[in-house]
Amino acid sequence: MVDQGFLDATRRDTLQLIAESFRNRQAGNVESRDAPLAPDRQIQFEAPGKRPQPEVLTRVDSLQTCLPQEGDSLPFESFAQDNPQDVLGRFRVVRSHARGGLGIVSVALDQDLNREVALKQLVTQRADDADCRGRFLLEAEITGRLEHPGIVPVYALGEGPDGRPYYAMRFVQGDTLQEAIEDFHRPDHPNRQLAGARQLALSQLLGRFIDVCNALDYAHSRGVLHRDVKPRNILVGKYGETLIVDWGL
Numbered sequence: 244m245v246d247q248g249f250l251d252a253t254r255r256d257t258l259q260l261i262a263e264s265f266r267n268r269q270a271g272n273v274e275s276r277d278a279p280l281a282p283d284r285q286i287q288f289e290a291p292g293k294r295p296q297p298e299v300l301t302r303v304d305s306l307q308t309c310l311p312q313e314g315d316s317l318p319f320e321s322f323a324q325d326n327p328q329d330v331l332g333r334f335r336v337v338r339s340h341a342r343g344g345l346g347i348v349s350v351a352l353d354q355d356l357n358r359e360v361a362l363k364q365l366v367t368q369r370a371d372d373a374d375c376r377g378r379f380l381l382e383a384e385i386t387g388r389l390e391h392p393g394i395v396p397v398y399a400l401g402e403g404p405d406g407r408p409y410y411a412m413r414f415v416q417g418d419t420l421q422e423a424i425e426d427f428h429r430p431d432h433p434n435r436q437l438a439g440a441r442q443l444a445l446s447q448l449l450g451r452f453i454d455v456c457n458a459l460d461y462a463h464s465r466g467v468l469h470r471d472v473k474p475r476n477i478l479v480g481k482y483g484e485t486l487i488v489d490w491g492l
Contacts, residue, residue: 331409332401334362343489345369345379350414353398360398364409376408382490383410385467393458395478395486417481420451421474451477454485462487 329336334351340361341348351362363383369375380400387397387410398411418426426432427444434440455477459469469476469490476489 331362331364331403332399334360334399334411336362342366345375351411353411359414360411361395361414362409362411364403365407367407370405370407379408383408386410386412386490389462389465389467391458391461393454393485393487394462395488413486415478415480415484415486417479417484419475420448420455420477420479420485423448423451423479424474451479451485455487458485458487 331351333353333355335354337350337352337359339347340350345366346363347366349362349364351360352358353360365376365379369379383397383400386395387400390396395412395415398413400408400410402408427448429435434444455472459472462469467490469487471489472487476487478484478486478488480486
């Protein structure tokens with residue numbers, strides 16, 4: 244990539260450091276895993292002439308205040324309090340699906356189109372926090388603007404009777420890329436002893452990775468960076484779908 248002009252030598256060296264850090268993390272080398280990159284070795288992916296305006300930086304900085312910090316996770320017993328109302332607009336909640344520090348995701352029925360969707364709503368504990376509300380709405384807006392086969396589409400944005408915002412998006416039947424990788428490496432995987440089948444499975448995983456790269460390339464072309472890219476934030480469907488979620492805005 245250096246020879247082709249896609250990377251300069253400094254970025255190549257930094258990527259090598261990141262790869263080494265990842266290998267240490269996988270190997271459980273805590274000392275190397277926790278060592279930060281030197282400031283002069285960090286990559287700056289900034290397009291020429293695209294420096295953010297000061298007011299934009301101020302807005303982004305203010306939105307960081309609602310990010311969950313280490314040891315600041317919300318108690319699981321409060322899960323029931325955060326379940327969305329039974330009906331939000333045209334969506335009727337069917338069951339709880341997942342929960343994070345900022346939003347709770349449920350499976351809901353779109354009563355107009357008779358289809359299942361994923362419904363994400365701001366958690367009760369963050370409902371009165373203007374910064375968190377702003378970040379939640381920004382996430383919905385930006386995700387909705389990114390129209391690409393590798394990015395989960397947003398169907399609707401609304402507000403519940405209690406004032407908490409929500410948005411509906413495609414519900415993907417399948418696993419995360421993390422689960423797919425772990426399944427590939429299972430010692431008892433049925434394909435482990437079949438060289439041809441294992442090579443095919445590896446090729447399919449690499450194909451998923453390329454799909455992610457293409458989707459991120461599109462997002463970058465629209466001025467959007469995913470701040471939490473990891474296998475757990477990649478959904479893989481049963482019919483070849485590879486979709487990015489949770490943009491970490």
